[in-house]
Amino acid sequence: MTRTPTKIEHEVIMEWIEDGASVLDLGCGDGELLSRLIEEKNVRAQGIEISEQAIHRCVARGLSVFHEDIDSGLSAYGDKSFDYVVLNQTFQQVKKPDLVLKEALRVGKRVIVGFPNFLHYKARFQMFFGGKVPVTPSLPYEWYDTPNLHFLSIADFREYCRKNSFEIEKAVFIGKRNRVKFSPNLFAETGLFLLSRIN
Amino acid sequence: MEKNETKYFTFAEPPDELVLESGEKLGPITLAYETYGKLNREKSNAILVLHALSGDAHAARLHPDDQNLGWWENFIGSGKGLDTDKYFVICSNVIGGCRGSTGPSSINPKTGKPYGTDFPIVTIGDMVNAQSHLIDYLGIYKLLTVIGGSMGGMEVLQWMVSYPGRIRSAIPIATALKHTPQQIAFNEVGRQAVMADPNWKRGHYYGSAVPAKGLAVARMIGHITYMSDVSMAEKFGRRVKADKEPFKFAAEFEVEGYLQYRGDNFVKRFDANSYLYITKAIDYFNILNGHSLNDIFKGLKAKVLVIAFKSDWLYPSYQSQEIVKALKLAGVDASYCEVNSTYGHDAFLLEVEEETHLIKHFLQTVSNGKNGD
Secondary structure, three states, rough: OOHHHHHHHHHHHHHHHOOOOOEEEEOOOOOHHHHHHHHHOOOOEEEOOOOOHHHHEEEEEEEEEOOOOHHHOOOOOOOOEEEEEEOEEEEEEEEHHHHHHHHHHHHHEEEEEEOOOOHHHHHHHHHHHHHOOOOOOOOOOOOOOOOOOOOOHHHHHHHHHOOOOOEEEEEEEEEOOOOOOOOOHOOOHHHHEEEEOOO | OOOOOOOEEEEOOOOOOOEOOOOEOOEEEEEEEEEEEOOOOOOEEEEEEOOOOOOOOOOOOOOOOOOOOOOOOOOOOOOOOOOOOOOOOEEEOOOOOOOOOOOOOOEEOOOOOOOOHOOOOOHHHHHHHHHHHHHHHHOOOEEEEEEEEHHHHHHHHHHHHOOOEEEOOOEEEEOOOOOOHHHHHHHHHHHHHHHOOOOOHHOOOOOOOOOOHHHHHHHHHHHHHHOHHHHHHHHOOOEEOOOOEEEEOOOOOOHHHHHHHHHHHHHOOOOOOHHHHHHHHHHHOOOOOOOOOOOOOOOOOOOOEEEEEEEOOOOOOHHHHHHHHHHHOOOOEEEEEEEEOOHHHHEEEEEEEHHHHHHHHHHHHHHHHOOOO
């Protein structure tokens, strides 16, 4: 089972998305975020999810969801067909994050990306002193059963966005219980970014 | 006590015959149908169930003491997926069929004899048009949902295109926007088996021996395509029958006995000409029919739930994904689930637990919605 996004992650996303927006959640899990967005923000929401059990729970919540693999693309959606596309905690789990993010930026006017920071100080500590692949609250898996396929840091992602001309409109860094302001590449467990394409 | 009974509705009396998609006229037309549950005062709780190739109006029993099980018995009833405590469920036999609705075995009023192959070619669109007359007759304008698997799913898609304003939701299961060459090929082998039977006599066999062997072989082929490699291995393995006869080529393996039993049983309740007409209607089905994937469902306000099954190789899930793609392109409020099942195409009749969970909640969402006008 995939780590469930933390409360703060959802709070940040709720802050960023305005009332009445249209949202596509890629890897929507059991639909908790989408349900909150519909209830509190009156958004028009859709989700894509690979787990059949999660789809059943989404349908029970009355959501519009599709049992699909986001790695196979978003060809059924036209350009800019959503105000927001959310890729929270799925970005590092897809086979082709580069392709998925570019597709997300095609179909969404803005994209919200959230991922665990692999170079959080605790992870560095475990690697450096323990000589082992880190297991931390934001990276709670052993190397042999992790759903995470790509390991990146906040700094890696910033560089990647710069190279691809993705504008980072907003960024929030989250530690164990609070938002991190200082040196996020070291102290943030999770990074959340609001991106758009520079035209 | 009220017994489970099939009712009959006759319409399209000459000169007001139903004009078929082929341009030919058909009338009078009788539809056999059954209903379960009660229509509410607002007439907003009606569900139309659409059967597959060999199905009929008898989708469920009204009472547990009825001898004949309905074909969707474990899905329709009190507290079940289609809960008859809440909903008014209607199921009718298609035109072209042989289970009480007008088809090739019915009497042609012009000759006083069964139509046989003089029966006009009917399409999925014609079947749905006939159903809309039944719904009118029952005093219902807007259906809560239309639901069906396989050919029934094609009829669901046809309702979405022909009568989008008359449905609040739609549930196409294990179906396709159009029949593929592989699907047509299997149907054609079945038809050839029927037509190769010397008793077929170009379709005019009524009153004499029926083309039983040909129809049984057609049904055997059908059954192979409805199962999966895994479900066959689990059901039969390579086991041989206990009472195998010492004759060469008699049914030795259990799978052979099963197919023969299914084939022979089918002949008792199904007309060979209906098999030809209905398989042809399925083969002709192409909901796009000149439209593009982009605009086929444009403007559809109904909510749609698409369901496919993983091991279904007769109607593979990619075909359901095409339906989903068309729905997304049209901006229709939809959901899609590919149920993990080993039953093959038959899964739509067997994976009742998953279907019940999905459909119960989906119908609840539709019922709660504001689109009740």
